[in-house]
Amino acid sequence: MMEKALLHQFSGFLNTPQIWEMAGPFPYSPFEVRNIDLQKMPVELHFPPTMVLGKRMERFFHFYVRHFSEEKIIAHNEQIIHEKRTLGELDFLLKNERSGKVSHVELVYKYYLYDPEIASEAERWTGPNHRDNLLLKLERLQQKQFPLLYREETRPLLEKLGITAEEVEQKICFKANFFLPWDHPSQRIDLPNDLVQGRWLRRKEFTPARFGRETFFSPRKPNWPILPQHNTHWLSYDDLQEQIMPLLEKEQSPLIWMKTGNEYRRFFLVWW
Incomplete structure (x- = not known):
């Protein structure tokens, strides 16, 4: 039987909503993660207890795709390196086992707190330690992580997999937990209720x-x-x-x- 805490973590990952409504004019399709019956797990999930949260969520996504979707993982966490410099990393390349279509999926799992004291409304969704924010993450996805697929340095990886960048559909799985100030009225913020976690x-x-x-x-x-x-x-x-x-x-x-x-x-x- 899978360790209880791990099962609850996996359930928490599955049930964390995606932020598609907040992403604005984002040119990528969402990769949907559906709820599953955790009592019917096909195999157990194991990994080191010291694994950090981000890597843990990647492992949960990997596990979900492998056992509960029609997608086959053909590559994941592929670093693109040029002249000993890492240009970036492709999170997941998937191939649908029915249609044969290939997709590049970037996975994001975040916690954001609304800070009304930040001058710019666009930057008010900040990380718990005030070191990042939602706007910066969306910009990084659009300007660096997704364009990486089309860089010349990525071509050898795609050739090895027998695909071209032009045939790959880019998707995102952006799960996030949003927290409002303790006494701040939620109706003053344009945010779907199911995204507010605390x-x-x-x-x-x-x-x-x-x-x-x-x-x-x-x-x-x-x-x-x-x-x-x-x-x-x-x-x-x-x-x-x-x-x-x-x-x-x-x-x-x-x-x-x-x-x-x-x-x-x-x-x-x-x-x-």
């Missing part, structure tokens, strides 16, 4: 007067996709503070699960 607040706002009676848990990053109702070990406010303070001091924003009676919430406590 809230965020600053360290100074996380006071014992406001939150001292609740119970919490701060999962390790590989467990961020898991729903909090699967958690069985809960901490007091003081015990949580002891757990998360080292992270905040290192300018890392922890994700926190909160339990109030039979209700569960997810939020980020940010250092900035």
Whole structure:
């Protein structure tokens, strides 16, 4: 039987919505990931417990495509190198086993927090540590990652696979979790409700007067996709503070699960 935490992580990956509505005039088709019955897994999924979140999501996508789709993986994580310099990486090249059509799929799995204090509306969806944002990621996809397929340096790989760039359809699987400020009205933001996964607040706002009676848990990053109702070990406010303070001091924003009676919430406590 697959380890429970891993199964919950995989379920979290599958159920994280795609951001297609937010991508604007994006010239690539979405690669759809459908829900599956996890009780009927054909094989077990294994990988090292130390694998970071991004690589973990790549492994989940690989597993999904191989066992639950009509696509065959003909290449993945292919680095394109020219004169000892890495130009970029193609995430997945897939071939439909029925139609024979080939697609290039870029996989993205992200967490974004809406910061109304950022001057430019387009840049307000920022990473939990304020080091990246949604706009930059979309620009990088359009300007670097997708054009990589058509570069002369990529041709030897395509020739080895017996395909040409012109016959390849480019697709994206962009799964993202969006978090609003704790007291910010959601109707003020043009965002589909199913994309909102939780809230965020600053360290100074996380006071014992406001939150001292609740119970919490701060999962390790590989467990961020898991729903909090699967958690069985809960901490007091003081015990949580002891757990998360080292992270905040290192300018890392922890994700926190909160339990109030039979209700569960997810939020980020940010250092900035």
